[in-house]
Amino acid sequence: MNEELKKDLGFATALSIVVGMVIGSGVFFKPTAVFGASGSAGIGILAWVIGGIITIAGGLTVAEISAAMPETGGIVVYIKKTYGELWAFLLGWAQTTVYMPAVIAALGIIFATQAVSLMGLQSFMTTPIAIGAIVFLLVMNSVSSKAGGALQSIFTVAKLLPLIAITVLGFVRGDVQSADVLNFAPENGSLVSSIGSALIAVIFAFEGWINVGAIAGEMKNPGKDLPRAIAMGLSVVMAVYVFINIAYLCVLPADVLASTATPAADVANVIFGSLGGKVISTGILISIFGALNGFILTGMRIPYVMAKEGKLPYSNWIGKLHEKYDTPVNSGIIIVVLAIAFTFTGKFDQLTDLLTFTIWIFYVMTFAAVMILRKKMPDMHRPYRVPLYPVLPLVAIIGGLYIIVNTLLTQPMNASLGLLITALGLPVYMYTSKKPKEGKPSDMAA
Numbered sequence: 001m002n003e004e005l006k007k008d009l010g011f012a013t014a015l016s017i018v019v020g021m022v023i024g025s026g027v028f029f030k031p032t033a034v035f036g037a038s039g040s041a042g043i044g045i046l047a048w049v050i051g052g053i054i055t056i057a058g059g060l061t062v063a064e065i066s067a068a069m070p071e072t073g074g075i076v077v078y079i080k081k082t083y084g085e086l087w088a089f090l091l092g093w094a095q096t097t098v099y100m101p102a103v104i105a106a107l108g109i110i111f112a113t114q115a116v117s118l119m120g121l122q123s124f125m126t127t128p129i130a131i132g133a134i135v136f137l138l139v140m141n142s143v144s145s146k147a148g149g150a151l152q153s154i155f156t157v158a159k160l161l162p163l164i165a166i167t168v169l170g171f172v173r174g175d176v177q178s179a180d181v182l183n184f185a186p187e188n189g190s191l192v193s194s195i196g197s198a199l200i201a202v203i204f205a206f207e208g209w210i211n212v213g214a215i216a217g218e219m220k221n222p223g224k225d226l227p228r229a230i231a232m233g234l235s236v237v238m239a240v241y242v243f244i245n246i247a248y249l250c251v252l253p254a255d256v257l258a259s260t261a262t263p264a265a266d267v268a269n270v271i272f273g274s275l276g277g278k279v280i281s282t283g284i285l286i287s288i289f290g291a292l293n294g295f296i297l298t299g300m301r302i303p304y305v306m307a308k309e310g311k312l313p314y315s316n317w318i319g320k321l322h323e324k325y326d327t328p329v330n331s332g333i334i335i336v337v338l339a340i341a342f343t344f345t346g347k348f349d350q351l352t353d354l355l356t357f358t359i360w361i362f363y364v365m366t367f368a369a370v371m372i373l374r375k376k377m378p379d380m381h382r383p384y385r386v387p388l389y390p391v392l393p394l395v396a397i398i399g400g401l402y403i404i405v406n407t408l409l410t411q412p413m414n415a416s417l418g419l420l421i422t423a424l425g426l427p428v429y430m431y432t433s434k435k436p437k438e439g440k441p442s443d444m445a446a
Contacts, residue, residue, distance in 0.1 A: 011225040018059075018209075018233025023159065024291040026205025026352075027241055028264035028284050029110050031248055033201035033349045036258035038194050041249050042184040047195055048245055051202035052238025054399030059209050059230040060386050061367050061393045067222045067384040068373075075210055075366055082369035082376075086429060091362045092306045093425030098418055100299035100335050102355040103207070105342035107292040108134045113348070114288060117262045118281045130343050133289065137296045138336045142322065142329045159287030162280045163244060166264060169271045170247025179249035196406030203360070203403060204352040205241060209234060210363060223383040261348075300332030307331065311432050350414065357407040358418035364400035367393050 009017075031044070038044040065078045080088035108130035116126050186194035219225055248257055251267045260266050264284055269277030306312050307319030322329045342351055370386060370393050386392050408415045 009219045011229055014219060014225055014229035015233050015236075018229050019236055021208045022206055022234065022237045023163070023240065024205070024208065025107060025110060025288045026207065027163070027244060028287070029262070029348065030201050030205045030352075031245055031257045031263040032260060033352075034198045034245075035254040037197035037201060038254075039186045040183045040194075041180040041254040042182050043186060043191065043194050044198055044254060045181050045242060045245060045249075046184070047198035047202045048242050049238065050195065050399075051199055051206055052234065052241065054199075054203075054396060054403075055206040055209050056231060056234045056238070057392045057395040057399065058363065058367060059234050060227055061370050061396045062210060063226050063230055064370050064382060064384055064386045065366070065373065067226060068380055068382045070222075075362065078366050078369055079362060082372055083365065087365070089306075089311055089429045090422055090425045092302060092311070093428065094358050094362065094418075094422045095299075096303045096306065096312075096335070097338060097425070098358045098421050099355045100295060100302060101338035102342050102351045102358075104134060104292065104295050104299060104335065104339040105130070105345075106348050106351040106355070107288060107295065108339065108343055109346060109348045109351070111285065111288040111292055113261050114265065114281065114285045117265060118278060118285060127343060127346060131340050133292060134296070134336055134339055134343070137289075137293050138300070138332050141293070141297050141300065142327050142332055159283070159290065162264065162268065162283040162287065163240065165280055165283075166267060166271065167240070167244045167247045170244070170250050170267065173271050174247065174250025176246075176250050178253070179246055180254065181246060181249060193406070193410065196402060197410055199403055200353050200356055200407055200411075201349065202241075203356050206234075206237065207356075210366075226384050227387065296332070296335070299335045300328050302331075303334050304328035304331035311429075313428065313432065315432075353407065353411055354414045354418050357404060357411075357415050358422060360400050360403055361422075364397055364404065367396040367400060 034047055035041070035044045038047055062075075062078075066074075069077055069081065076088050076091055079091050109126065111133050112126040112129035115121070115129050116123060121129075184191065248263060248267050251270050252263070256266075257263045262281075265277065265281040268280035268284075271277070272280060303312060303318055307315040309315075312318055318330050318334060319328075320330050321327065345351065371390060373380065374389075
């Protein structure tokens with residue numbers, strides 16, 4: 001039996017995967033935080049551009065390791081081979097306890113916010129709807145992984161409608177001169193701190209880029225096509241984000257966008273009227289639902305993999321597959337229970353800032369790993385090498401450090417919480433490392 005990945009992906013397929021993995025819900029809701037933090041239209045647009053440049057540099061950098069190590073596990077594998085077992089465990093722990101639960105909770109909250117706005121419900125319904133959507137999708141993905149995958153195909157198409165409609169008609173029916181994109185005067189604080197605060201919000205909208213290099217093992221010619229797909233794909237994403245935000249500004253000024261929880265829907269209502277606005281808002285709602293489904297589908301497998309290796313307390317239970325459906329239900333329960341706890345904060349932007357800070361610590365370590373491995377393993381087969389080395393890795397590292405340090409300075413509570421939860425993994429690692437392995441939980445029925 002051949003267990004090697006088929007190398008049948010060409011440039012066009014890789015390009016569509018890159019774009020599809022990155023564009024999600026952030027483009028519809030992060031303008032509130034971006035323009036709120038930046039204080040002006042020009043700084044907000046500049047933040048979207050800088051975020052795109054950091055992301056492109058990061059994607060091209062990580063692709064070198066991805067092409068050299070086309071293994072299942074992605075960033076965990078890169079961290080493990082560069083820094084050792086402990087750091088790989090802490091990454092998995094952070095993904096299990098902070099990143100995945102926080103992003104699922106954030107998407108649940110923004111889904112519910114959009115639903116409440118669309119249906120004219122009372123605001124107190126936001127949390128119950130968020131929890132209901134999360135639990136429903138857990139059940140769907142527990143009953144059948146295939147069902148979750150099928151949903152993703154529908155949602156990928158659905159998110160394109162509002163993106164195209166708002167961008168095109170925003171320019172046509174809006175006032176380009178009133179967009180004020182050349183206004184770079186910060187409302188509060190310095191230009192540097194305003195850009196930094198806006199960047200934290202922007203970076204969430206690009207989330208998903210770290211996985212684009214994972215397709216290297218399935219590409220016909222990764223050395224040639226992977227960097228092209230990443231550079232072009234992420235450039236397309238950045239262009240989409242910049243143009244749709246300028247379209248928003250053509251319809252509503254930056255201060256209005258900064259004060260609404262549903263910026264894209266508000267713009268749609270102005271452009272298309274009440275009925276057309278509801279159609280576009282429904283498309284946005286479906287897009288968020290799809291992003292939420294994707295994170296639950298992938299998120300419930302992280303603690304499962306860690307449990308299979310005996311790296312979590314109660315690994316036997318967490319690592320069980322359901323006896324009928326062969327899905328990691330118990331692992332999904334862990335992720336969803338934590339997500340529901342985060343959901344009670346009710347704060348979309350706080351959650352996304354928390355998860356962005358936490359995961360970017362490991363992203364910066366991954367960027368640095370490219371340089372470390374070039375010295376430690378110079379003879380490693382590298383089908384692709386990051387261009388303009390070491391400039392692009394340094395751009396990614398400096399950009400990532402800027403995001404991390406700015407969060408520490410401007411949001412010390414969020415940063416401290418992320419560091420604390422991640423640090424709690426240390427005693428867990430010591431406990432599970434000393435404890436005898438409990439067998440193979442993946443072989444047991446739920």
